[in-house]
Amino acid sequence: MTVTDKLVVITGGATGIGFATARVFASLGARVVIAQMDAMQGQEAAEGIDAVRVKSVELDIRDHVAVGRCVNSIIEKWGAIDVLVNNAGVTGRPALAPFVHSEVDLIDLIVDTNLKGTIYCSQAVARSMISAKHGGVIVHVSSVGAYAAQENASIYCATKSALGMLAKAMAIELAPHGIRVNCVAPGDIATERSARAADGVRDSGATGRFLRSTPLGHRGSPDEVGHAIAFLASEEAGFITGTTLLVDGGLLAY
Numbered sequence: 001m002t003v004t005d006k007l008v009v010i011t012g013g014a015t016g017i018g019f020a021t022a023r024v025f026a027s028l029g030a031r032v033v034i035a036q037m038d039a040m041q042g043q044e045a046a047e048g049i050d051a052v053r054v055k056s057v058e059l060d061i062r063d064h065v066a067v068g069r070c071v072n073s074i075i076e077k078w079g080a081i082d083v084l085v086n087n088a089g090v091t092g093r094p095a096l097a098p099f100v101h102s103e104v105d106l107i108d109l110i111v112d113t114n115l116k117g118t119i120y121c122s123q124a125v126a127r128s129m130i131s132a133k134h135g136g137v138i139v140h141v142s143s144v145g146a147y148a149a150q151e152n153a154s155i156y157c158a159t160k161s162a163l164g165m166l167a168k169a170m171a172i173e174l175a176p177h178g179i180r181v182n183c184v185a186p187g188d189i190a191t192e193r194s195a196r197a198a199d200g201v202r203d204s205g206a207t208g209r210f211l212r213s214t215p216l217g218h219r220g221s222p223d224e225v226g227h228a229i230a231f232l233a234s235e236e237a238g239f240i241t242g243t244t245l246l247v248d249g250g251l252l253a254y
Helices: 016-027 039-050 064-078 104-132 154-177 195-199 222-233
Strands: 007-011 031-036 054-058 083-086 136-141 179-186 244-247
Touching: 007 016, 007 064, 007 104, 016 031, 016 039, 016 083, 016 222, 031 039, 031 064, 039 054, 054 064, 064 104, 083 104, 083 222, 104 136, 104 154, 104 179, 136 154, 136 222, 154 179, 179 222, 222 244
Parallel strands: 007 031, 007 083, 031 054, 083 136, 136 179, 179 244
Antiparallel strands: none
16 A cells, blocks of 8 residues: 555554554554644654654644644644544543433533544644645544444444544545545454453443444454555545445444
């Protein structure tokens, strides 16, 4: 996949799917910037992958002013952004609550992070891509929860579903500028947060139901999602925009 020397910004790139995606891009010769709310966590992740090729910045994507400043800082330090991966989000156990008992603070946290944060980052990066006149790629990390409802995850599922339509609408508007926009929708992925779910333990939002319904019969790896994202960002996917790539082991084939 052709992403050599591309500058890739990954929000929430210090853990789980984000970290695996950063590692995949670095292995393919891209330059990576991890944007993480926890600055120390971001720095440790970057150094753990490749201290030369991978850098980190502190960012709370819920703060639109901070997002704009961060994007400008990245461009000043490392050059034009070629790829944005909107991976940061509230997921797993922190995103779970019965619908009628979802408190305002939790609703705001999920919506502000999963949806509004994605919008803020996409706006800032898309503006920079348009200004640079070199095109680019934006990939949102959605979820099979956008298609298959999960109990106690109404707000989460709603935000993930919104990302698919956001990608479609953005793709139409940004196509004249050479900017492609897509989603990936991971299924049951064995991140460090959800590791116990394979043993049937209800943890990090994984009930075990998705695993039991996955035709391939096993959980996906974060690297497999990372490779799917890298493909969508590559030149080989140059005619793909406005779509969602399912990385779910066949879960939604039923």
